[in-house]
Amino acid sequence: MDQLALHGGTPVRSEILPYGRQWIDEEDIQAVIEVLRSDWLTTGPSVARFEEAFASLCQTPHAIAVSSGTAALHTAMFAAGAGEGDEVIVPTMTFAATANCALYQGASPVFADVDPATLLIDPDSVENLITNRTRAVITVDYTGHPCDYDRFRSICDQHDLILIDDASHSVGALYRGRPTGSLADLSTFSFHPVKHITGGEGGMITTDRDDYAEAMKKFRNHNIDSVFQQRAREGTWYYEVVDLGFNYRFTDIQSALASSQLTRLPAWLKRRREIAETYTEAFRELDAVHPLTVSPEVEHAWHLFVIRLDLDRLTVDRGEVFRALRAEGIGVNVHYIPVHLHPYYRERLGTAPGLCPIAEEAYERILSLPLYPKMSDRDIEDVVTAVAKVTAAFRR
Numbered sequence: 001m002d003q004l005a006l007h008g009g010t011p012v013r014s015e016i017l018p019y020g021r022q023w024i025d026e027e028d029i030q031a032v033i034e035v036l037r038s039d040w041l042t043t044g045p046s047v048a049r050f051e052e053a054f055a056s057l058c059q060t061p062h063a064i065a066v067s068s069g070t071a072a073l074h075t076a077m078f079a080a081g082a083g084e085g086d087e088v089i090v091p092t093m094t095f096a097a098t099a100n101c102a103l104y105q106g107a108s109p110v111f112a113d114v115d116p117a118t119l120l121i122d123p124d125s126v127e128n129l130i131t132n133r134t135r136a137v138i139t140v141d142y143t144g145h146p147c148d149y150d151r152f153r154s155i156c157d158q159h160d161l162i163l164i165d166d167a168s169h170s171v172g173a174l175y176r177g178r179p180t181g182s183l184a185d186l187s188t189f190s191f192h193p194v195k196h197i198t199g200g201e202g203g204m205i206t207t208d209r210d211d212y213a214e215a216m217k218k219f220r221n222h223n224i225d226s227v228f229q230q231r232a233r234e235g236t237w238y239y240e241v242v243d244l245g246f247n248y249r250f251t252d253i254q255s256a257l258a259s260s261q262l263t264r265l266p267a268w269l270k271r272r273r274e275i276a277e278t279y280t281e282a283f284r285e286l287d288a289v290h291p292l293t294v295s296p297e298v299e300h301a302w303h304l305f306v307i308r309l310d311l312d313r314l315t316v317d318r319g320e321v322f323r324a325l326r327a328e329g330i331g332v333n334v335h336y337i338p339v340h341l342h343p344y345y346r347e348r349l350g351t352a353p354g355l356c357p358i359a360e361e362a363y364e365r366i367l368s369l370p371l372y373p374k375m376s377d378r379d380i381e382d383v384v385t386a387v388a389k390v391t392a393a394f395r396r
């Protein structure tokens with residue numbers, strides 16, 4: 001057997017393959033240059049065009065662009081009316097921003113556990129956490145797999161809660177034939193470079209509610225009433241700040257890039273699915289490596305490919321497998337440290353280990369493998385070779 005690079009052997013790759021990466025082509029560059037030569041730099045006609053294209057992709061009436069996925073979540077919390085005294089149920093297996101948006105509005109995040117097969121927020125756990133202070137539920141389509149929205153819809157309707165989909169991972173995914181962005185009262189997206197399409201930074205909220213859309217357009221622009229703003233443009237100085245707002249504006253420069261990227265989303269999703277299929281097929285041979293379960297009801301968007309290690313079959317822990325794969329040149333990562341385990345939430349909210357046992361156990365075993373459309377077939381092969389090499393070397 002080949003010696004591990006970690007122990008002085010030859011690595012599978014000499015240069016590290018990242019877990020995710022953007023793909024910028026000449027068309028993207030030209031689109032940005034065009035905006036730089038135009039009259040508008042910040043929120044203008046290019047943002048409006050991007051919002052329209054995005055709403056159409058999501059088959060929903062409204063898409064409101066903001067400066068980041070985190071800003072999108074905060075804006076959605078504002079639209080949902082979450083505030084002091086309210087509780088917002090979120091999965092613990094997510095990025096911290098999903099929980100922070102509740103805190104930004106003075107509400108409290110309440111952490112739900114996840115389903116052991118998919119690591120998606122568990123509807124039974126959500127139901128057990130509902131109190132008379134619960135205002136909203138934020139589901140996260142972890143790895144790009146939509147949650148069970150028919151079930152969440154019925155839970156939220158029954159308890160009069162607002163359903164928010166943090167769809168940062170799942171642009172272009174389908175649940176029972178319906179696209180993400182149309183599955184909840186409010187859905188949020190991120191255009192960070194590691195996500196499906198990028199604007200450098202950026203975010204989006206989609207909704208079918210006219211009142212939410214109006215409120216969010218004000219919120220992203222200091223909560224200035226846009227009707228008055230319009231009037232100001234037409235020659236009067238008067239405008240009104242109607243509530244506390246923020247500067248969460250998306251720019252025409254960013255949306256030119258993001259619009260250009262959006263045209264390639266279908267091809268990129270296809271490539272992501274191909275890569276995921278290759279991994280899934282290859283790992284059938286490895287009994288210490290288990291990909292997450294995929295429901296037949298969804299078309300997965302494959303932001304992440306997460307494997308779970310069977311530690312009973314290995315002589316080392318996840319940390320050592322992580323280091324061994326990095327040494328082989330494979331840029332693995334871990335998504336995520338359960339949010340409730342971070343020191344900030346422990347101190348502020350009193351959370352502790354034991355609160356979400358399924359997520360905590362999964363966290364000790366998961367690794368995210370490189371997955372992005374620009375990966376070559378050779379890159380994919382290297383990942384498979386390295387995972388096989390490392391798990392064989394550490395096989396009990």
Ligand SMILES: *Cc1c(COP(=O)(O)O)cnc(C)c1O
Nearest residue numbers: 068069070095097168190191192
């Ligand atoms: C990326 C991400 C965010 C935050 O998006 P930013 O654009 O980085 O602010 C929020 N939630 C999830 C699940 C994410 O993956």
